[in-house]
Amino acid sequence: MAVGQNVLRKEGYEKLTGAARYIDDITLDGMLHGKTIRSSIPCGRIKSITFDPDYDWSRIVVADYRDIPGNNYVALIENDQPLLAETEIRHCEEPILLIAAESKHEAEVAARHIRIEYEESPPVLTIEEALEGDRIIYGSDNIFKSFLIARGDVDEGFKQAHTIVEGEYRVPHQEQLYIEPQGMIAIPGDNAMTVMGSMQCPYYIHKALKHVFNLSDEQVIVIQTTTGGGFGGKEEYPSVIAAHAALLAHKAGRPVKLVYDRAEDIAATPKRHPGIIRHRTGVTKEGQLVASEIDILFDGGAYVTLSPVVLSRGAIHALGPYRCDNVRITARAVATNTPPNGAFRGFGAPQVTFAYEMQMEKVAAKLILDSVTIRQINMLREGDITATGQRLNWSVGSEDVFNAVVDRKKFFEKRGNAADKSDLRGKLYGIGLSFFFHGAGFTGSGEAKMKAQAGIGITPEGRARVLSGSTEIGQGTRTIFSQIVADELGIGCDDVEVEEPDTSRVPDSGPTVASRTCMVVGRVVQLAAYEVKQKLLRFVAERYGDADVKLIEGRFDANGKELASFSEIARAYLDLRGELKAYASYANPPGIEWDDETYTGDAYPVFSWGAMVAEVEVDPVTWAVTVTKITTAQDIGRAINPVLAAGQIEGGTLQAVGYGVLEELVWNRGRIINNQLTNYIIPTSLDAPEIETIIIEKEYPHGPFGAKGVGELPMDGAAPAIALAVYDAVGHFVTEIPITPERLMVVAG
Amino acid sequence: MCIVSVISVISVAKNVCPNLVWSDLEAKKSMKLNFRVNGVEREIDAPPMKRLLDALREDLRLTGTKEGCGEGECGACSVIVDGEALNSCLAPVCQMQNANIITVEGLARDGKLDPLQQAFLECGAAQCGICTPGMLIAARALLDANRRPSRDEIKEAIAGNLCRCTGYVKIIDAIEQAASAA
Ligand code: FES
Ligand code: FES
DSSP: OOTTSOOOOTTHHHHHHTOSOBGGGOOOTTOEEEEEEEOSSSSEEEEEEEEOTTSOGGGOEEEOGGGOSSOSSOOSSSOOSOSSOSSEEOSTTOEEEEEEESSHHHHHHHHTTEEEEEEEOOOOOSHHHHHHOSSOOSTTTSEEEEEEEEESOHHHHHHHOSEEEEEEEEEOOBOOOOSSOOEEEEEEETTEEEEEESOSOHHHHHHHHHHHHTOOTTTEEEEEOBOOOOTTTTTSHHHHHHHHHHHHHHHHTSOEEEEOOHHHHHHHSOOBOOEEEEEEEEEOTTOOEEEEEEEEEEEEESSOTTHHHHHHHHHHHTTOSBOOSSEEEEEEEEEOSSOOOOOOTTTTHHHHHHHHHHHHHHHHHHHTOOHHHHHHHHBOOTTOBOTTOOBOOSOOOHHHHHHHHOOHHHHHHHOOOGGGOBOTTOOEEEEEEEEEEEEOSSSTTHHHHHOOEEEEEEOTTSOEEEEOOOOOSSSOHHHHHHHHHHHHHTOOGGGEEEOOOBTTTSOOOOOSOTTOIIIIIHHHHHHHHHHHHHHHHHHHHHHTTSOOEEEETTEEEETTEEEEEHHHHHHHHHHHHSOOEEEEEOOOOTTOOEETTTTEEOSSSOEEEEEEEEEEEEOTTTOOEEEEEEEEEEEOSOOSSHHHHHHHHHHHHHHHHIIIIIOOOOEETTEESOOSTTTSOOOOTTTOOEEEEEEEOOOOTTSGGGOOOOSSHHHHSHHHHHHHHHHHHHSOOOOBSSOOHHHHHHHHO | OOHHHHHHHHHHHHHHOTTOOHHHHHHTOOEEEEEEETTEEEEEEEOTTSBHHHIIIIISOOTTSOOSOSSSSSOTTEEEETTEEEETTTSBGGGGTTOEEEOGGGTSBTTBOOHHHHHHHHHTOOSSOSSHHHHHHHHHHHHHHOSSOOHHHHHHHTTTSOOSSSTTHHHHHHHHHHHHHO
């Protein structure tokens, strides 16, 4: 068996020797270097664009919106984001012009010879300003999208409540900060366009390019190069860069490379949605939730992009992994004149998780209950019903993860009065916990509509080759797909190859997002492998007079007699029949129903579950918070590759530590002013706590070998666990992250 | 780049490359430089202020060394110069005359991973892999100077190398494993 083993990373050798080719490592003959000219104002109109008459423009390719052969929008949900601004400017860093030159340096110099003048209008920069409605920048009310999730009767619930607790929580922007900046190379063809680069979703780009250039499916080819991290940041924005590079290449008739430097990448690309989340919770004397009213506000930025789906996930996760029969969740994403916010690991869930876990603690404190008891009383268990009315029928690891990290006795021994917690160095110790869940795959009817496809082909050598548009972005796609196929076919992992994601060679498996690659696409890959196996079994049976054929451990036997190896039979098949390929597509497990109108039903086919204990030290003089240890248990169904799965949990947890205590974007009039690694601080090895990971495997009957999603769950729980550890350490309850020394000092008065 | 920092870079260059005259720097005139990369003598013709990172990636086509920030913060561009790890995005190439440089491409021998690379592979220390060349270089420099580092010493040694994927746990494990195997 390969599944469950720590099979070595498929592309590990290339990554360890420096041989792997990332987009900036590729140079093509005749290639030009592109640059994007962006707006310096958040809101207004372009008055004039002046090209310095003393500069030699003959060497420079310049493109603006008039050069777009097709539609001037980036195709996504609403198609409202222009590829290049025409006259109206809706956010700082909005792309206006594109230039290309023989070298990066020359493009930089040329850019300095362009002057853009604007007529500025007062911008809408915050959620509050958007709601005030003094200035309308979208629709009639500045609201991109709203949702309502209602269950039971909240008013009645509040009447039954012994205590009602209110809370307001604020969460910030967060930058994905993949270490490889975004970039693309476009190669123009005869009525065709090929783009390669750093990306999560080749078929998103494929679609965007078709709209921009009015080309057909076959005329556009998108190829993923080795990608240095994504975390959501390379979900939607690469379509913009790809289309920009392609437009320049189209105009120049030469390949064009467009690679951002770090400053541009941070300033211009999407961030995690900041938000304001309000809770009003009714509980019985014993601590049981009887009414919950939650209002979510996310700042979507200047264009719709992915905000509706981020908001939807936020709304569905807003109550947390808790039972409550009377719920009313309202959610709105508003428009502001800031760069569009978008996908970032967790996708709306980390924001609401911070809020519901802080609120849970507030409720406990009000009732003089402890952190453990309040969660145990209300925890969702198998058979329970969620806020959208989904009955949890399978793979519910809630209690398992909770009990794995929360040892009551130890937890309360460590937790005590803040007053006598200081150690010899004067640092205050604190411990806190969080409990959370994450739905894997697209929300609601998304997967049923998407019908993700994947295939298995047989190579001339008789090896299996996975054909899927799912990308490897560091999370281990190539390795786990090989493991799944190896076991389905009974062959070794080394006998499985994975095709490069290239839209001319692999089907659309849907985007590499939403913790869906293993659980959803992995399942489809497994089904395709099963199809291949059936074809080979029938082939052998036919040739051996309807013999009873079996495929065991990579060898075929007929009527109990050993025949030949998998690769020999596969080659024989190719010799006689020419080609062997099988495709499969995804269908939801039976009984999964979702109603988009009422926002009720099975929001996800299954949830992954997590619990976390964070330990911190707070310096009472500087108010600096150091996270010293994180212990977490996560139920992911089945770890196809435990080392890779633990790597996901550790990495996601540290990003969440950054979200909780370090990472803060500083804005000035709609523009990020700390768009550098010197002043946007992500955790280094010295900021990283010891992380102890416990993987719980409550198998999901409809996942590949029982697997569920793991990618995003780890991002959800750390911020509240740390905030509650800080509360334990210093006795101050924070309602806003990151918990920087400045912020904590203010809270502490 | 603001004017002040241009001037300061030029004055740094004057200090490290005393045979330069101002006009060389201003005219971006190329100069011949000889150094050894991964055991091989190389000669390049490059403007003195060219970043070592670009000289490696563009002139020598050694693209294993990466750029994550261009300002000395991420360590993706780390190389070993005369036994010490440094950020090649901050080093002008004129400083490299006669230097002995090791990049990630110089670690494996005859297609065989060195023990550090092997440990990274086995421990799952490389995910997206973009920080990996720099991490390996920082770790190599550490182990060359300190054969049995503690976990804290390892953390210290890689503190200038950012990784956004791993949470550092498996990187530290791998360096520990390589050290104990040596
Ligand atoms: S690229 Fe040199 S330190 Fe980041
Ligand atoms: S492995 Fe991706 S940044 Fe380190």
